[in-house]
Amino acid sequence: xxxxxxxxxxxxxxxxxxxxxxxxxxxxxxxxxxxxxxxxxxxxxxxxxxxxxxxxxxxxxxxxxxxxxxxxxxxxxxxxxxxxxxxxxxxxxxxxxxxxxxxxxxxxxxxxxxxxxxxxxxxxxxxxxxxxxxxxxxxxxxxxxxxxxxxxxxxxxxxxxxxxxxxxxxxxxxxxxxxxxxxxxxxxxxxxxxxxxxxxxxxxxxxxxxxxxxxxxxxxxxxxxxxxxxxxxxxxxxxxxxxxxxxxxxxxxxxxxxxxxxxxxxxxxxxxxxxxx
Amino acid sequence: xxxxxxxxxxxxxxxxxxxxxxxxxxxxxxxxxxxxxxxxxxxxxxxxxxxxxxxxxxxxxxxxxxxxxxxxxxxxxxxxxxxxxxxxxxxxxxxxxxxxxxxxxxxxxxxxxxxxxxxxxxxxxxxxxxxxxxxxxxxxxxxxxxxxxxxxxxxxxxxxxxxxxxx
Numbered sequence: 001x002x003x004x005x006x007x008x009x010x011x012x013x014x015x016x017x018x019x020x021x022x023x024x025x026x027x028x029x030x031x032x033x034x035x036x037x038x039x040x041x042x043x044x045x046x047x048x049x050x051x052x053x054x055x056x057x058x059x060x061x062x063x064x065x066x067x068x069x070x071x072x073x074x075x076x077x078x079x080x081x082x083x084x085x086x087x088x089x090x091x092x093x094x095x096x097x098x099x100x101x102x103x104x105x106x107x108x109x110x111x112x113x114x115x116x117x118x119x120x121x122x123x124x125x126x127x128x129x130x131x132x133x134x135x136x137x138x139x140x141x142x143x144x145x146x147x148x149x150x151x152x153x154x155x156x157x158x159x160x161x162x163x164x165x166x167x168x169x170x171x172x173x174x175x176x177x178x179x180x181x182x183x184x185x186x187x188x189x190x191x192x193x194x195x196x197x198x199x200x201x202x203x204x205x206x207x208x209x210x211x212x213x214x215x216x217x218x219x220x221x222x223x224x225x226x227x228x229x230x231x232x233x234x235x236x237x238x239x240x241x242x243x244x245x246x247x248x249x250x251x252x253x254x255x256x257x258x259x260x261x262x263x264x265x266x267x268x269x270x271x272x273x274x275x276x277x
Numbered sequence: 278x279x280x281x282x283x284x285x286x287x288x289x290x291x292x293x294x295x296x297x298x299x300x301x302x303x304x305x306x307x308x309x310x311x312x313x314x315x316x317x318x319x320x321x322x323x324x325x326x327x328x329x330x331x332x333x334x335x336x337x338x339x340x341x342x343x344x345x346x347x348x349x350x351x352x353x354x355x356x357x358x359x360x361x362x363x364x365x366x367x368x369x370x371x372x373x374x375x376x377x378x379x380x381x382x383x384x385x386x387x388x389x390x391x392x393x394x395x396x397x398x399x400x401x402x403x404x405x406x407x408x409x410x411x412x413x414x415x416x417x418x419x420x421x422x423x424x425x426x427x428x429x430x431x432x433x434x435x436x437x438x439x440x441x442x443x444x
Contacts, residue, residue: 001325001328001329002328002354002355002358005328005332005350005351005354005355006351006355008332008347008350009332009347009348009350009351009354010347010351011347012336012339012346012347012350013345013346013347013348013351013393013397015346016344016345016346016347023343024340024346026340027340027341027343027346030337030340030341031341031343034291034292034295034341037292038292038295038296041292041293041296041297042296045296045297045300114296115295115296115299116295116296116299117295117299117342118290118291118294118295118298118307118338118341118342119294119307119309119338119342120305120306120307120410120411120414121390121394122342122344126295152343153343160343188406189406189407189410190305190406192305252299252302252305
């Protein structure tokens with residue numbers, strides 16, 4: 001019995017891997033059975049949250065409103081300035097004949113988070129959009145705050161998004177200000193901390209520097225916020241540095257995400273142009 | 278009815294772990310209720326039944342997770358086999374025995390899972406976070422095992438989980 005179990009398990013492990021193109025019929029079926037149930041539990045939790053907030057102290061609520069109103073005013077002013085800068089950037093880009101790679105040039109599809117990984121080893125989210133809505137494996141996923149991860153597998157009605165905090169995920173990153181330092185962001189299974197490795201020892205990296213995606217990997221577009229540098233330490237070799245990065249996205253509280261459906265990595269675009277020529 | 282409930286237990290465990298428990302995690306660590314139910318089953322029904330039940334529950338979890346299929350199946354089957362192997366030498370009616378069994382089983386299962394995940398290259402970036410997560414999970418599982426085992430034990434000898442032939 002034990003030998004049979006071991007052999008069967010190893011056979012299954014041999015036949016399956018995360019790199020496979022699509023998930024099997026059984027996995028698809030199980031996920032689609034769970035999806036409406038998880039959506040239902042999520043709705044219940046939301047409704048309960050609504051009831052709880054009504055029961056909250058009025059004073060606390062009015063304080064929250066005041067804080068939000070103040071924040072809203074500040075954001076409106078910031079938005080005005082940014083709109084001006086964007087218009088200027090567009091004008092300058094057209095003068096230089098530059099191809100825009102900012103986020104507004106991508107097609108975004110919003111999705112609701114319906115569940116999270118049920119174990120401690122993997123870090124992923126399950127969203128309520130799947131192959132029916134055009135989601136495909138490998139699509140980058142973001143939130144208004146920054147980079148979330150990448151679609152790992154897709155079923156008809158849902159998709160699994162591997163978070164950048166997952167132990168298997170790595171993202172090419174640069175420092176937003178200096179644009180000099182290239183490194184790799186790794187997940188360590190911790191929602192509150194990422195690690196940036198392979199930073200050259202001469203890098204001008206310092207505490208509180210913002211880190212964004214470099215666009216060098218074919219997986220993620222360039223310029224998406226990842227996090228802020230918290231600690232810098234030398235790697236054992238002495239030639240490289242590594243840094244603790246605090247992610248800008250609160251992965252534990254994510255309720256909605258945006259999937260970049262129209263992203264084509266630079267190589268693919270180049271390849272297509274080559275084949276056209 | 279017994280078989281339906283034996284299926285519904287891991288099913289509900291996965292549903293709750295992926296929704297409700299993610300908001301009640303201890304420092305980001307979730308319990309493994311599927312393992313808790315597998316350990317209970319092996320403790321009461323022995324090595325043979327436990328191994329099969331552990332394998333099927335683990336396989337179900339693997340199919341839900343959609344990564345390497347067989348990792349959870351093997352780790353849970355082997356953990357259940359070990360628990361079942363020693364089950365006739367312990368006082369099953371003692372809640373302390375169930376708690377210690379769940380605590381040790383969580384360590385064994387995590388260790389097996391870890392080596393299998395390394396073997397299949399399903400996990401990179403190994404660090405101390407893993408050890409901390411295993412310790413927290415062991416405590417979480419053990420605490421949850423107290424009310425759950427009281428119900429499970431009674432149900433296995435007098436209630437719905439009692440094998441049909443013994444009624």
